[in-house]
Amino acid sequence: MEEIRKAIEEKDAKKLAALLYYKVDELSDEELEEVLREAEKLALEAEDWELYKLVVYYYHEFLNVDKIGEFEEIAEKKGTFEVRFHLADLYFLIGELEKSLAMYTSLLEEEIAKGNMRHAGEIYYNMALIQEELQDYEKAYELLERAEKTFESLGDSERVMEVKVYKAYVRFEMGEPNVAKAELAKLLPELVGSGNGRLLAEVHLSFEEIFEDGDNYEAALQECLYAMLRAVGTEYYDVAFDALVDVLWQLFLEDDFSTVYNNMDMFAAAFPDLADFFEGVKKLALFKEGRIEEKELTEAIEKVKDRRLLDLLEFLGEAEL
CATH class of the missing domain: 1.25.40 (Serine Threonine Protein Phosphatase 5, Tetratricopeptide repeat)
Structure with missing residues (x-):
């Protein structure tokens, strides 16, 4: 929330849009309403239609407030490419695909x-x-x-590379996972050389989905680790962390507790600031399998101070088929 408030105070519309993409789930309804009110003012003042699109979408999605008509009126009045492009993207976000x-x-x-x-x-x-x-x-x-x-x-090599990563992922969705893996692997040397952490994280998350789809959870967890490491310092870090939570959720659903507790130490070692959380996940898996007493689990969870991480532990603990 502090980062978001700072972006609002500095009237940095681009930074605020980037933060809203990845941080909105961390806000309470009251915080979100406050942020959207200020973000809407900034977006209209700066005529930043990407930020305005997000404001309208989050009002619609989280607060059940319809401002789509207002956006349509602005698009008709302004008529610029930027405002119409982002209105089309808003239609996509709210599920009006044909309109988009x-x-x-x-x-x-x-x-x-x-x-x-x-x-x-x-x-x-x-x-x-x-x-x-x-x-x-x-x-x-x-x-x-x-x-x-x-x-x-x-001559936009970065955008070309983004498209190639997406193309490889679509090959997976077309039912060609081996082709997708080969195409992703082909991109890795150039991406490693460029140091583009966000795109490297996207590649590893694509590998993660492929391995998870094939029920290879060990490999999927390894790819989550790589994605998080590559995404450190970028807005994509939260996306990579959420992907890890999704894999853990699936493992808890399937009662595959050993895969969880056998892999949490590597995450704790790589991310010492989250070590207590990963220890909590490990203890939860051990408890679910009946290998430790509830007291040991409780002691581990009490070390986790972040409210969001505690909520995630509770979420994982409720997983049932």
């Missing part, structure tokens, strides 16, 4: 006619997200290939 696709299609025609290929590349990428959501993976892959060619023509 129709707006992107209209924008794409206009931007190509203007020769603005960077905008076209961004539209291709976002349209691929919609087709993936619709489970038309062939179409999603085709759109990503168009995005890749577009960014290549612009």
